[in-house]
Amino acid sequence: MSNVMPREAGGSRILLTGAKGFIGSWIVKILLERGLDPWIYDVDEEAKRLESLLTGAQMERLRFVRGDVTSLEDLEKAAVDHGITHIIHLAALQVPYCAADPILGARVNVLGSLNVFEVARRHRSQVRRVVYASSQAVFGPEEFYGGGTVPEGAPLLTNTHYGVFKQANEGNARVYYLTEGIASVGVRPGTVYGVGRDRGITSGPTKAIKAAVAGRPYTIRLTGGVDMQYVRDTAEIFIRAAESQIEGAKVYTPRGRVIEIEEFLEVLFRLLPPAKQWVRVEGKPLPIAYDFDDSALVRDLGPAPRTPLDQGIRETAEIFEGLYREGRLDCSDLET
Numbered sequence: 529m530s531n532v533m534p535r536e537a538g539g540s541r542i543l544l545t546g547a548k549g550f551i552g553s554w555i556v557k558i559l560l561e562r563g564l565d566p567w568i569y570d571v572d573e574e575a576k577r578l579e580s581l582l583t584g585a586q587m588e589r590l591r592f593v594r595g596d597v598t599s600l601e602d603l604e605k606a607a608v609d610h611g612i613t614h615i616i617h618l619a620a621l622q623v624p625y626c627a628a629d630p631i632l633g634a635r636v637n638v639l640g641s642l643n644v645f646e647v648a649r650r651h652r653s654q655v656r657r658v659v660y661a662s663s664q665a666v667f668g669p670e671e672f673y674g675g676g677t678v679p680e681g682a683p684l685l686t687n688t689h690y691g692v693f694k695q696a697n698e699g700n701a702r703v704y705y706l707t708e709g710i711a712s713v714g715v716r717p718g719t720v721y722g723v724g725r726d727r728g729i730t731s732g733p734t735k736a737i738k739a740a741v742a743g744r745p746y747t748i749r750l751t752g753g754v755d756m757q758y759v760r761d762t763a764e765i766f767i768r769a770a771e772s773q774i775e776g777a778k779v780y781t782p783r784g785r786v787i788e789i790e791e792f793l794e795v796l797f798r799l800l801p802p803a804k805q806w807v808r809v810e811g812k813p814l815p816i817a818y819d820f821d822d823s824a825l826v827r828d829l830g831p832a833p834r835t836p837l838d839q840g841i842r843e844t845a846e847i848f849e850g851l852y853r854e855g856r857l858d859c860s861d862l863e864t
């Protein structure tokens with residue numbers, strides 16, 4: 529696969545929306561490690577997740593534009609001012625926030641994504657690639673698909689506003705390709721876990737690891753099957769999608785480790801025995817299928833990175849332990 533992101537100046541200039549969030553912070557970390565200094569476009573003034581992951585020297589290399597994706601004018605200015613060639617669009621409100629305020633959810637998740645495509649259309653000779661976060665939440669509950677692995681191309685039967693908004697983005701991406709020739713890649717993560725995952729319905733496994741490290745009680749409020757994807761792998765897939773020169777408006781469903789939540793607990797208890805004292809599981813299964821075929825992703829982007837579950841949990845616990853020793857482990861998310 530050819531790499532269109534050379535390190536030297538004058539090559540690719542990447543802007544990530546929402547990169548002060550969980551997945552974006554990891555993409556930024558990996559890009560910095562590879563000598564690529566991206567621009568971050570986010571409404572958040574603080575950089576809590578980035579500070580947990582990056583060295584002081586890396587923090588100094590960050591290039592931040594404070595901005596809202598709902599402002600086409602501001603987003604366009606950021607892209608033009610910095611000669612952006614690649615946009616990785618992550619900014620979004622997650623399932624509970626879209627449920628609580630669907631109008632705000634649509635404004636950020638749908639109009640914000642349209643703004644990204646508008647910038648790409650208006651500056652087509654400069655912006656060469658759009659990659660955006662969709663979600664496995666475009667699919668409905670497991671029972672709608674008759675059990676087993678959900679095949680590529682299965683119908684999108686979501687029953688959340690968030691899922692409908694992500695579907696709308698996939699549809700708009702297709703229309704931008706058909707009518708304007710704007711190529712894009714959508715990535716649909718599942719239950720992503722790792723340092724920085726502190727909100728959303730599937731944040732429970734990460735919070736459980738943090739609770740075990742901090743010695744705090746925590747209840748994971750979901751049961752049944754999940755597709756556990758380690759955030760380093762998810763970040764790598766976004767970067768590969770940005771590096772690729774795939775034509776069309778493609779959407780890929782990554783697959784991590786498909787397990788029952790009880791199996792996650794078993795591994796957690798084996799690696800961090802004090803967790804037995806602190807972590808419980810209760811509640812309903814996710815309203816989203818969790819066992820997906822990822823053959824299209826493997827065909828177009830190469831073998832999927834799949835960090836084994838025990839390694840991902842261990843790496844996450846080690847980072848949390850380091851932050852705990854330094855008195856920097858923020859446990860405020862364990863209250864929610």
Ligand SMILES: NC(=O)c1ccc[n+]([C@@H]2O[C@H](COP(=O)([O-])OP(=O)(O)OC[C@H]3O[C@@H](n4cnc5c(N)ncnc54)[C@H](O)[C@@H]3O)[C@@H](O)[C@H]2O)c1
Pocket residue numbers: 545546547548549550551552569570571572595596597598617618619620621622636640661662663664716717718719720721725727728730
């Ligand atoms: N984490 C997961 O397991 C998961 C699963 C499937 C899909 N996704 C999708 O991946 C993307 C990243 O998820 P995440 O877990 O990193 O989310 P996150 O909530 O941790 O981060 C979202 C970021 O977007 C920023 N943001 C919110 N509204 C904004 C606005 N109007 N303008 C600019 N920035 C804004 C926030 O400040 C935050 O930094 C999202 O699109 C999400 O829907 C995540």
